[in-house]
Amino acid sequence: MDRLARFIVEKRKFFLGLFMLVLAISVLLAPMVRVNYDLTRYLPGDMQISKAISVMEREFGLKGSAQVMVEESNIPRALLFKDKLEHVSGVNQVLWLDDFADVTKPLALIDRDLVEDYYKEGHALFQVIFDEGDHSLKTGSAIQKIEELNDGKIYLRGPAADAFRLRQTATSEVMVIILLVIPIFLLILILSTSSWIEPVLFIAAIGVSILINMGTNALVGEISYITQTTAGLIQFAVTMDYSIFLLHRFGEERAKGVETKAAMINALKHSFSAISASSLTTIAGFAALMFMRYGIGFDMGLVLAKGVALSLLSVLLLLPALVITFEKAIERSHHRPFMPNLKKFARVVLRLRVILPAVALLLPVAYLAQGSNHFLYGGEAVTPQTEMEDVFGRYNPLILMVPSGSIQRESALSAALGDLDGVKDVQALVTVADSSIPREMIPQDIVDNFQSERYSRLTVLLDTGIESAASFAAVGSIRETANRYYPGQFLMVGSSPAVSD
Structure with missing residues (x-):
């Protein structure tokens, strides 16, 4: 390990340049990552519904569908709006009352149930069939254009509308999560270090590995929107301690008066086993997801295992180069430790060890209680209930x-x-x-x-x-x-x- 540590420190500029090159390539690849929003595609191929989807695609094509409702409408206005819908790019067909009955006749002469399926309480309801599937970007663009039609308040629902909202939510919410979580990560890092620069270097090293992981997903082929929106944050959360291990050991070596490069060599030697053991167990845990019958497990397991491996390489190869390069800035920005002394807390915990048997007795209760959790497996949880239900059910x-x-x-x-x-x-x-x-x-x-x-x-x-x-x-x-x-x-x-x- 001594020779490897020396090689890493001596070739630090090479590794720094290599990571910057791979990072640049990954940033270019990132927009090419194909994201799948249709979770039914991850169902096992031997399931009946998977076979049904294949047959429907072959026999009818997987055309998306949605319902569109407009308020304060009458028959002539509804017919005009139907014409507008039919001319929206991406719309294949629009079905309304006039396709099943002669709307030039008084509505009282048409079957009431049929009328109320499409026209009720001054609201018109249209069934829209799209050229492509529910999760197609072209279908999403068509839905956006329908929402922009200037015909009063417009409501949409159905599989295609749900998929469009899901895509919008996944894109916007991930930015909100990042803005909320990054300050928490920074606070943890500031409490765990003794320099204002060290947290920045931590985030830089792990951030580079996250960006490389996101870019190299283009080589995987296609990933789910769940993986796309969560993998980066999970990778950061489970690998940030690797940097702390290395930097703490480096600080201890420097405190002994050891020269910067030698201190980093010693830090790499002594922290390698802890970092590698932690990362390998995490990789194994994520790799286990790849054996799920539900295909999203393979999707998430592959991306997360790859991300942890990249974080390991980043900490062992990139972080030493960054620390040595900015070592003077680290020393100048040194501050007193913010983490309180935990000796008193440790003594209290030691005295409370007698309650461990009681905690152990609660484990069977907790195990049985977890069976009462209610899980939502589809997209209904993120689909807002609209006024359409009040009128048409x-x-x-x-x-x-x-x-x-x-x-x-x-x-x-x-x-x-x-x-x-x-x-x-x-x-x-x-x-x-x-x-x-x-x-x-x-x-x-x-x-x-x-x-x-x-x-x-x-x-x-x-x-x-x-x-x-x-x-x-x-x-x-x-x-x-x-x-x-x-x-x-x-x-x-x-x-x-x-x-x-």
């Missing part, structure tokens, strides 16, 4: 795909699904067009929305939250009903089924 769609070819069975299934608790509406080709009408007479864009060569698609609208006992019960009932009409032949896609799985 909740919107929780799921897709059911069944083999095409039997209008009678599809009609019977649609009717049975509509009678289930928690089901608000069922939209299928057999419900939007009378079964006696020849399929050739129905507009092709409507047919394509509900039917492919092999499958018929039914959209089941649930009047429940996405992550609730009621939604999971409804999903179970829908599966049982679909299996009764199409044993082992149906496929289901949706937020509630995904969370349930």
Whole structure:
């Protein structure tokens, strides 16, 4: 270790230049990192919903969808607004009341339930289908343009709107978190050091490794938005003590009167085992995440393990170069230790050792209590509840795909699904067009929305939250009903089924 420590100190300028070069490359790579906001893509491939998503993409394409509501509207204004929606770049199709009934007639002559699905209390509700998927940047841009339409108050909800809000939240909130956490980190470092410059060097060394980690994620291929927004802060939190180990040892050597370079060599020799042991156990812990069946574990484990390894290299190779370069500034900015003497506290802790058995008795209680924690697995927690629920009720769609070819069975299934608790509406080709009408007479864009060569698609609208006992019960009932009409032949896609799985 002595020879390695000497090599690191002697070649410090080389390592400093190398890190700056890699940092510059990483900064250029950072914008190229592809971020995935669709957590269903991490579901194991052998799960039923993963297979269903693949089939739907092949048969119908994964087009995003959202609902748009406008206030203080009437039929002519609603038709004008629909025309504006259809001309928004990224919008593929807009469905409204006029697609299912003649709106030139008095509304009293049209089925009331149908009218209130799209027009109620002066509010118009449009179903928007996009060119690309819910999580596409093009779809997000279309949603932003819809929000900017100057037609009074506009509300949006649905999978595409949720994905857009999630992306906005992830981008903005991470900056808020950084602004809140960095001062806390600085305070900890100031309390742990005896120089005003040392915390800056700590942050510089670990910060460089974080930026390199973020940039090299471009080489990974694609990472989740959760990893993108949390990896840097987690990396900083779990590796900041490496720098403290090295600098404390360096300070002890300097206090003995050892020359700067020799002090750093000794510090590297004596702190290497502690730093490497700490980092390797952390890397092993994060690497264990990579063996999760849920693919986001591999995603987070790989990025975090890579980040800790880079922090280790940064502390051992970059920090010595920075400390030696700024050693005079460190000495000039020396201050008295702020950390209080903990001897009295240690004596108190020693006296209280008798309570340890009582604490041990609480462990089984804590273990049992943790089973009562309530977790939210989807994006509902970050999706604001809007005025749309007050007018049109909740919107929780799921897709059911069944083999095409039997209008009678599809009609019977649609009717049975509509009678289930928690089901608000069922939209299928057999419900939007009378079964006696020849399929050739129905507009092709409507047919394509509900039917492919092999499958018929039914959209089941649930009047429940996405992550609730009621939604999971409804999903179970829908599966049982679909299996009764199409044993082992149906496929289901949706937020509630995904969370349930």
